[in-house]
Amino acid sequence: MRYAMVIDTKKCVGCSDCVVACQTENNVPIGYCRDWITERVEGVYPNIELELRSERCNHCENAPCVRCCPTGASHIIDGGIVLVTDNECIGCGACIESCPYDARFQHPEGYVDKCTFCHHRLEKGELPACVSVCPTKCMYFGDLENPNSEVSQLLRNRKHKTLAPEAGTKPHVYYLI
């Protein structure tokens, strides 16, 4: 099994519902976020392209944050989800530096925090909070190893990209373009 998130930039309106849903679901303190919206504008008026996308930890297969963690707090579990065990984390920040997506932050209580793909919800058969609230339904989640899953089908049929592929991290958040 290999969990992946697929986000359709053609539908995302950048409303940040994913951000606030993550905050209330995961008790992320005000002033911090595990996911966020990026806006990219290209061109000159009136020939402009705008891309809006929701970003978060890419749950990389080749995760630099896990490799550089001195305590083993950063680790990968079944399904390829990258997690941090907070009471094993010493807050050294090496993982924050190593992440090409800037997906990690220091929680006010000292440990490093980030997106968990809401694996506590997955255990209950629920989708990650961000996916479940999105009003545009631009976010999809599922198992890449299952060829019939929605995410597999979308990636087979639609043009897509990952962020910073040059970093060689093998990210698992995909953007339909």
Place this chain on the structure above:
Amino acid sequence: MSTSRRKFIKISALGLGGVATAASTFNSLGVNSYLEDFALENALKKLNQTATYCEVCFWKCAAWVHSDDQGAIHKIIGNDIDPHCNGRLCPRGTGGVGMFTDTDRLKTPLIRKMVNGETTFVEASWDEALNLIASKMKGIKDTHGAESMALLKHGSPGKHFEHLFKAYGSDSIAEPAYAQCRGPRETGFGLTFGSWVGSPEPTDIRDTKCLVLIGSHIGENMHNTQVQEMSDAIDNDATIITVDPRLSTAASKSQHWLAIKPATDIALLLAWMHVLIDENLYDKAYVDKYATGFNELKEHVKDYTPEWAYGITTIKPEAIRKTARVMAAAAPSTIIHPGRHVTWYGDDTQRARAIAILNGLLGSWGRRGGFYFKEKTSISKYPHPPYPKPKWGWEQIGENYPFAEMGITNELIRASIPSEENKFPIKGWVVAGTNLNNSIPNKKLLEEAIDSLEFMVVVDTMPMEITGYADVVLPECTYLERYDDIRSATNREPSIALRMPAVQPKYDSKPAWWMAKQLGERLGLHDYFKYEDYKEVISWQLEQLGTSLEELEKIGVKKFKRKSGSMYLSEDQNYEFSTDSGKIEFYSQQLAVLGFDPIPKYTKHPEPAAGFYRLNYGRSPMHTFSRTVNNPNLNDLKSENDLWVNPKVAKILDLKKGQYVWLENQDGVQSSFPIRVRVTERIRWDSVYMVHGFGHNNKKLGRAHGKGASDTELISQVTIDPLMGGTGMRGNFVKILTENPTKTVAV
């Protein structure tokens, strides 16, 4: 186990007991049972789920509030069966918990008093505050008549006070939602189709093949089902055409973005009609059967060629022709969207008429993928004696505007300023749930009116600017802490939704129904308030509908079958529209009789002088007007607005990204606070843009105070719509100042 992890679990404790039985693709895939020990610890700590519908905006999405026994609200999740949200709230609904947790909330009644030579608010008991209001209302009734007491309102609290006012003998009632927002489109569509658009809009976006947005920025306004269905339309490969001087989010999703010169929309609409008729692309059968005035329309638009519109709108004739053909090819599954906030230039009802006529030509009203016939469930009135008939009210106050169908706030404000001509002297206001300072343009007039009042009460959950002017402030509890009326709105399928308290009211705040009842009793109006708890009213009303409070508490939303027939016209159906002629009126006799243009015309509007830029404003998806800026969750997403400036303009003025600037309008009005520059190609060089609702000047709004600029305070030029009294607000121009013009404003 660290404390933070315990917090994490507390939030997600709900339903952990169901792990083993949940049938899903995920749990069978064997994720590490990493949280098992925490799950065990918290298995018994079940969160309560209480039904509500959201009050963070007017869409009123039904939701479940997840709270614990300690009175903390953990999260708010959309109700899956609700047609307003389909289980998915927008960021404001998800962040609605911040309305409850905001520690800047109004906490106790306040009475304006003189203390040591200074006017100040003094905390008061409810009895003291309510007795004072009742005695003032009685005094105004005895001296001037109940009509002289006016209600300015918005949303749920407004409804409870409306009942009180009508029982008391006044229907001098108005709300900014009409003359500052959607009034012109209701009148324009009413004159054409005999039906208001209403809310939620009966636009069949889900099934449309072509969606045309005229300045409407769905996706930045988060009118939930509109946003959801636009996304469905994208999935269905519908064509989106957006007319906007700014590359809005919706424009960026469009196949055709027409970057129109501001204030010229009617010229484009007329040219589109010209092409549809000239090239015989309109729905001839539909028009013959259902419309009247086609020949007059044909004659009228004969010379409004795309070439004529080109010089006005700056849109190339081939683009106008091409988009007209696209609309026609998709018709009748084409929607020329009526928009929502449409008080722009003062000829807004005529622009709405032009939009309606275009829909008529395309045959989209009453057609799948166009506009469906909406339906709602009617809720029985809880029995009370008939209301007394006032001698005058909102209709008389707005008598200069023959097509006004609701109270005109700006006329009511004008009637509050004593003068010899003023036949309708307003002496006192109750302002419920609306921050007039950030919704009513022309600040000078508003302040003059407030100065003239004998008495003013403000009901709100937050210390909005308007509270600072009140004699008495009543702290309302939030929607999460109270019962309110049953939601019944127009939709494809009629439905109702329940709002009940998830938690006890914080501080000394109270629901508006309770305030209205308390005042009613003090005014001798007991017979209008024959209940102890609003629950009794709702319970009775639900029984009339064949259901019960008990049932609604469990399901939150109940759907009913349609009774009015199909959502769409059937082939050869003889349908009578609710207009005078029974037909769709391309030519309006009603308008002609009163000397107005019976078919819309293009009028040239003022343009910015050298060095000035048109001030455009809009919405951000994470805020509603000015009311959410202090909400801790939503403020965290967007704490201030910025000024969109085209790079060419930035270069001329030597503006840098992120630099703070001040604004001064054509009348010398300056922004109270600086605003950050955002240099972007998404805006035309003749305009600047900001999100509405920022620039709060009440220091009691700890997060919002001094953050960003207020568009409303820079709107001193208002062009009134002669048909229905709407305030055209987009004829204001600003210059950009790089130095603080006053140097005295503490930021």
